[in-house]
Amino acid sequence: MRTRIIGGLVIPVTQSGLWYENGHVVVEDGRIVAVGPGEGPTVPGEAVVNAAGKYVLPGFVNAHGHAAMALLRGFADDLPLMDWLQKKVWPIEDRLTGEDIYWGTMLALLEMIEGGTTTFADMYFHMDRVAEAVAQAGVRGVLSRGIIGTSPDEGRGAIRESREFARRWHGAEGGRITVTLGPHAPYTCPPAVLRQVVEVSAELGVGIQIHLSETRSEVEQIVASHGKSPVDVCAEAGLFERPTLVAHAVHLTEADIDLMARFDVRVAHNPGSNLKLGSGVAPLPKLLQRGVVVGLGTDGAASNNNLDLLEEIRLAALIHKGVGEDPIAVDADTALALGTREGARALFLEEGAGTLAPGAPADLIFMDGSGPHLLPLYNPISQVVYAAKSGDVTDVMCDGRWLLRDRQHQTLDRDKILFHVGRIVEGFTR
Numbered sequence: 001m002r003t004r005i006i007g008g009l010v011i012p013v014t015q016s017g018l019w020y021e022n023g024h025v026v027v028e029d030g031r032i033v034a035v036g037p038g039e040g041p042t043v044p045g046e047a048v049v050n051a052a053g054k055y056v057l058p059g060f061v062n063a064h065g066h067a068a069m070a071l072l073r074g075f076a077d078d079l080p081l082m083d084w085l086q087k088k089v090w091p092i093e094d095r096l097t098g099e100d101i102y103w104g105t106m107l108a109l110l111e112m113i114e115g116g117t118t119t120f121a122d123m124y125f126h127m128d129r130v131a132e133a134v135a136q137a138g139v140r141g142v143l144s145r146g147i148i149g150t151s152p153d154e155g156r157g158a159i160r161e162s163r164e165f166a167r168r169w170h171g172a173e174g175g176r177i178t179v180t181l182g183p184h185a186p187y188t189c190p191p192a193v194l195r196q197v198v199e200v201s202a203e204l205g206v207g208i209q210i211h212l213s214e215t216r217s218e219v220e221q222i223v224a225s226h227g228k229s230p231v232d233v234c235a236e237a238g239l240f241e242r243p244t245l246v247a248h249a250v251h252l253t254e255a256d257i258d259l260m261a262r263f264d265v266r267v268a269h270n271p272g273s274n275l276k277l278g279s280g281v282a283p284l285p286k287l288l289q290r291g292v293v294v295g296l297g298t299d300g301a302a303s304n305n306n307l308d309l310l311e312e313i314r315l316a317a318l319i320h321k322g323v324g325e326d327p328i329a330v331d332a333d334t335a336l337a338l339g340t341r342e343g344a345r346a347l348f349l350e351e352g353a354g355t356l357a358p359g360a361p362a363d364l365i366f367m368d369g370s371g372p373h374l375l376p377l378y379n380p381i382s383q384v385v386y387a388a389k390s391g392d393v394t395d396v397m398c399d400g401r402w403l404l405r406d407r408q409h410q411t412l413d414r415d416k417i418l419f420h421v422g423r424i425v426e427g428f429t430r
């Protein structure tokens with residue numbers, strides 16, 4: 001099956017400042033096979049899709065989150081991280097069944113697909129049910145069973161489950177599902193557990209994702225108990241010898257950044273969640289200057305409170321200008337790349353993922369460019385980053401398959417998902 005998309009404004013995100021006002025993208029067998037200006041040389045028998053009046057972009061990459069926490073959207077707001085986790089989130093998470101997590105993930109997938117996200121990272125539990133949801137929805141998922149190892153038994157159990165989960169799902173669905181190991185954070189996983197995670201990661205040939213240096217108090221606590229920073233704790237446990245993605249990385253020393261750059265540690269920057277939980281602002285411009293690969297994440301819906309990656313792109317472009325009093329700190333080109341190409345690199349996906357380039361996986365979206373908030377048009381990249389809304393997304397393709405056409409889901413039953421979510425949350429009391 002070969003599809004030629006014509007007439008749209010194509011932004012390939014392969015190099016800064018590049019777009020084709022009236023371009024084409026050709027997709028065959030789940031891959032992009034041609035991109036360029038005009039309609040390109042047509043081939044008999046191919047399907048033609050007219051994208052006139054629309055932007056054609058790579059799908060967004062949500063590099064950090066906990067999808068099923070969509071069930072807890074608005075459940076506990078305006079609290080510090082530890083109170084939020086310990087008093088509100090963890091008690092209710094203890095009660096969540098696999099069925100609850102399946103439907104919560106489905107709710108998140110409805111939202112992410114409608115907002116143009118084609119790839120997401122997830123760290124949670126009952127991950128077989130999450131993987132089932134990903135398989136059905138048709139998106140790309142980088143999934144990990146969250147490992148909390150405050151007691152040796154708990155740590156061993158979660159690592160065993162992670163190992164079994166990886167055996168079942170790593171590389172499944174034609175490679176759409178990748179499994180990584182998910183030690184929650186250095187404050188919930190002592191070095192012995194982290195070292196075990198490193199061993200299993202090497203044995204299974206999978207990467208690692210972890211929360212790191214999210215809040216000042218967490219860093220102070222680790223420094224008090226270990227005499228070194230959370231980044232150093234991870235490095236000494238051998239984590240950075242493996243492909244590792246760290247979420248947040250808000251409170252970093254110069255030495256931490258040096259170490260992360262040297263070991264090619266990748267970062268998921270979550271500006272919305274960090275702002276909402278009052279965690280601070282990650283040193284994004286500094287990380288980028290040092291060549292650290294950074295993607296963007298929403299984090300869970302309980303700390304954001306939406307899964308709108310375009311909003312994170314805009315926040316990433318805006319907050320560093322404000323905090324650094326520097327209007328060129330993160331430009332529109334950079335911000336769009338963080339939400340697409342660099343997010344794919346942060347997740348260690350294949351070369352070219354997150355772009356519209358020949359050979360890349362066919363993960364792309366259309367955005368309607370006709371709204372008054374998008375007119376007139378001078379620079380399409382600035383327009384997408386500073387003016388567009390995720391509600392402008394009309395069509396979504398992942399792995400060459402349409403997930404959304406004219407805002408209609410092609411793989412998910414919206415009403416059924418909303419019905420089940422309603423039924424589940426009836427049992428939650430604030």
Ligand SMILES: [Zn+2]
Nearest residue numbers: 065247299300
């Ligand atoms: Zn998180």
